Amino acid sequence: MLSIKGLHAKVEEKDILKGLDIEIKPGEVHAIMGPNGSGKSTLGNVLSGRPGYEATAGSVSFKGQDLLALDTEERARNGLFLAFQYPVEIPGVSNMEFLKVSVDAKRKYAGLPELSAVEFMKLARETSKRVNLDANFLKRGVNEGFSGGEKKRNEIMQMMLLEPDLCILDETDSGLDIDALQVVADGVNSMRDGKRSFIVVTHYQRLLDYIVPDYVHVLADGRIVKSGDKSLALELEAKGYSWLENGEG
Amino acid sequence: MTQEVENLIKTEYAAGFHTDIESDTLPPGLNEDVIRFISARKEEPEWMLEWRLKAYRAWLEMKEPTWAHVKYPEIDFQSVSYFSAPKSMADRPKSLAEVDPELLATYEKLGIPLHEQEALAGVAMDVVFDSVSVVTTFREKLSEAGVIFCPISEAIKHYPDLVKKYLGTVVPQKDNYYAALNSAVFSDGSFVYIPKGVRCPMELSTYFRINELNTGQFERTLIIADEGSHVSYLEGCTAPMRDENQLHAAVVELVALDNAQIKYSTVQNWYPGDAEGKGGIYNFVTKRGVAHTNAKISWTQVETGSAITWKYPSCILKGDNSVGEFYSVALTNNFQQADTGTKMIHLGKNTRSTIVAKGISAGRSNQAYRGLVRINPGAEGARNFTQCDSLLIGDRCGAHTFPYIESKNPTAVIEHEATTSKVSDDQMFLCQQRGLDAEKAVSMIVNGFCREVFKELPMEFAVEAGKLLEVSLEGSVG
Numbered sequence: 001m002l003s004i005k006g007l008h009a010k011v012e013e014k015d016i017l018k019g020l021d022i023e024i025k026p027g028e029v030h031a032i033m034g035p036n037g038s039g040k041s042t043l044g045n046v047l048s049g050r051p052g053y054e055a056t057a058g059s060v061s062f063k064g065q066d067l068l069a070l071d072t073e074e075r076a077r078n079g080l081f082l083a084f085q086y087p088v089e090i091p092g093v094s095n096m097e098f099l100k101v102s103v104d105a106k107r108k109y110a111g112l113p114e115l116s117a118v119e120f121m122k123l124a125r126e127t128s129k130r131v132n133l134d135a136n137f138l139k140r141g142v143n144e145g146f147s148g149g150e151k152k153r154n155e156i157m158q159m160m161l162l163e164p165d166l167c168i169l170d171e172t173d174s175g176l177d178i179d180a181l182q183v184v185a186d187g188v189n190s191m192r193d194g195k196r197s198f199i200v201v202t203h204y205q206r207l208l209d210y211i212v213p214d215y216v217h218v219l220a221d222g223r224i225v226k227s228g229d230k231s232l233a234l235e236l237e238a239k240g241y242s243w244l245e246n247g248e249g
Numbered sequence: 250m251t252q253e254v255e256n257l258i259k260t261e262y263a264a265g266f267h268t269d270i271e272s273d274t275l276p277p278g279l280n281e282d283v284i285r286f287i288s289a290r291k292e293e294p295e296w297m298l299e300w301r302l303k304a305y306r307a308w309l310e311m312k313e314p315t316w317a318h319v320k321y322p323e324i325d326f327q328s329v330s331y332f333s334a335p336k337s338m339a340d341r342p343k344s345l346a347e348v349d350p351e352l353l354a355t356y357e358k359l360g361i362p363l364h365e366q367e368a369l370a371g372v373a374m375d376v377v378f379d380s381v382s383v384v385t386t387f388r389e390k391l392s393e394a395g396v397i398f399c400p401i402s403e404a405i406k407h408y409p410d411l412v413k414k415y416l417g418t419v420v421p422q423k424d425n426y427y428a429a430l431n432s433a434v435f436s437d438g439s440f441v442y443i444p445k446g447v448r449c450p451m452e453l454s455t456y457f458r459i460n461e462l463n464t465g466q467f468e469r470t471l472i473i474a475d476e477g478s479h480v481s482y483l484e485g486c487t488a489p490m491r492d493e494n495q496l497h498a499a500v501v502e503l504v505a506l507d508n509a510q511i512k513y514s515t516v517q518n519w520y521p522g523d524a525e526g527k528g529g530i531y532n533f534v535t536k537r538g539v540a541h542t543n544a545k546i547s548w549t550q551v552e553t554g555s556a557i558t559w560k561y562p563s564c565i566l567k568g569d570n571s572v573g574e575f576y577s578v579a580l581t582n583n584f585q586q587a588d589t590g591t592k593m594i595h596l597g598k599n600t601r602s603t604i605v606a607k608g609i610s611a612g613r614s615n616q617a618y619r620g621l622v623r624i625n626p627g628a629e630g631a632r633n634f635t636q637c638d639s640l641l642i643g644d645r646c647g648a649h650t651f652p653y654i655e656s657k658n659p660t661a662v663i664e665h666e667a668t669t670s671k672v673s674d675d676q677m678f679l680c681q682q683r684g685l686d687a688e689k690a691v692s693m694i695v696n697g698f699c700r701e702v703f704k705e706l707p708m709e710f711a712v713e714a715g716k717l718l719e720v721s722l723e724g725s726v727g
Contacts, residue, residue, distance in 0.1 A: 048682050081682075106684045
């Protein structure tokens with residue numbers, strides 16, 4: 001699904017990723033943990049092609065394609081999805097409209113016809129139920145006046161509608177209370193089908209109680225310093241990151 | 250000017266006059282003979298000619314306004330031709346195949362129906378054209394309701410009493426430089442009269458879209474809504490208008506008598522000049538309405554065209570409890586310049602006005618919102634709410650706000666809100682991460698920004714206006 005080899009990246013002339021390697025097979029869930037400033041969010045931004053995040057060396061292959069050669073929107077249409085840590089508002093653009101043009105853009109790229117307004121509305125209503133969002137949210141402006149939890153659930157709803165092959169969740173758990181966390185995790189788990197892969201970026205082990213990863217990687221100073229299974233997350237919770245940063249990894 | 254000089258100019262012109270009287274276009278230049286010529290060609294009564302001449306004489310004494318936040322080379326008003334008859338059928342393209350493919354591509358993007366494309370591109374239609382029958386049906390329906398809707402040149406001949414009673418009462422001949430010029434040389438325009446208590450049975454739009462062609466560069470429109478009547482009038486077209494004339498100076502007067510309502514919507518899409526800022530229409534417009542007791546006037550405008558726009562649709566809230574509204578979207582791209590806004594003059598008691606102005610600047614364009622809210626001493630309990638938002642795309646464009654508030658009555662309540670924002674990188678990234686390309690993303694964000702105004706437009710037009718923004722924004726990103 002995704003093969004990252006020796007990836008270096010910089011943001012505003014500052015080197016953030018310094019030779020990162022990860023292999024993700026279809027159906028796997030990889031958690032990326034690490035202290036502040038280790039490059040966790042940068043990884044998601046570089047992979048999804050956010051302007052200002054520049055890959056300077058290494059390679060990324062996504063479903064057999066050179067990911068870094070694709071435009072931001074092409075990566076998305078090819079099935080890469082980033083759930084934002086801080087979803088931005090787009091005033092006046094209804095959520096429904098936004099979701100429909102995104103879904104249509106992806107369908108068009110895949111050579112499928114656009115969904116009719118009626119078909120889409122039905123699909124969107126069903127999906128909003130799955131993340132416990134009232135159908136009214138579809139009529140409101142994109143993220144406009146949404147609470148933190150509502151914004152995150154809105155991200156998961158978009159993910160469900162777009163049916164990506166690779167989902168990157170960038171600290172989706174930040175600012176969520178336990179109920180919202182449960183809803184988000186249920187949503188993600190319902191999408192695990194043995195083919196779709198996930199990168200779950202998080203600070204806290206807590207999320208991984210709900211979304212159980214196949215692998216846990218610790219990112220420090222732009223590199224993976226340790227990899228393991230879910231027990232690594234528990235170990236980190238107990239010991240913190242400093243034992244790894246001090247070179248034991 | 251001394252009598253001698255005047256005579257000299259007259260004589261000089263008389264020579265050229267004779268040679269050109271056969272032709273359909275006057276040579277450039279403006280003097281009293283040109284005005285006599287226009288009036289004669291239109292077979293106007295003597296009073297109309299006098300009215301025009303009075304305006305012309307006033308115009309000679311006036312100065313071109315320079316306070317607007319726009320820059321352009323000085324206009325030589327003697328180099329403009331003030332009369333040109335519509336092209337004859339023989340000179341027009343025979344079919345759409347003969348029309349500029351680029352123009353057709355734009356019509357396509359806007360979803361303009363084929364028969365309207367033909368009308369807009371000026372295709373000669375002398376055989377059966379389905380909109381002709383549509384027009385006839387409309388005419389019948391309107392006349393059943395007693396509504397008068399015709400070119401103002403016809404109204405001058407057939408309804409002289411109405412025209413005499415109202416023409417120039419809202420925008421007097423001497424109102425401003427361009428209004429005076431228009432009063433002297435106006436080519437044609439529309440006349441609407443809605444009788445007492447009548448609700449106009451249709452939007453005066455589709456009809457208009459087909460019929461407004463070739464009304465010329467100095468349009469004059471007069472709409473009178475008699476007591477208790479309603480009318481919704483739509484001016485303009487989302488399709489780009491081909492026009493050889495660079496200078497446009499229109500005047501629109503609205504009269505809403507007691508309990509009447511006029512909704513006037515405009516989409517202006519004149520040629521804005523090319524990406525380098527060459528060419529384009531100069532658009533100097535005076536639009537104003539008077540609202541009598543309990544009457545309501547609502548202006549909605551979407552302005553995307555013209556190189557220079559100078560336009561302030563205004564309401565004089567004369568009667569008690571009268572209401573004025575102004576909803577505006579102005580979009581400038583490349584090197585376009587717009588100075589636009591409104592005036593709300595509160596004279597009557599408990600008068601209310603609402604202003605929602607949305608300005609979008611892209612490219613190297615410059616835009617100013619200029620609005621006046623004046624509460625006169627007699628306007629007890631007057632209220633105004635103004636919201637003025639600017640959206641910038643890129644970092645080479647400009648947005649400016651010039652609000653003027655004059656309150657002479659302590660009971661008045663005036664609210665003013667203004668914001669300036671940019672299409673943010675984060676918004677763009679969100680859209681692109683969801684698979685939208687940059688142009689689609691910008692047009693969607695801009696459409697969202699304009700939503701409050703678009704919802705005031707007649708339904709079918711709101712959709713077109715959205716597409717129009719998309720076309721106008723082409724090339725503003727990337």
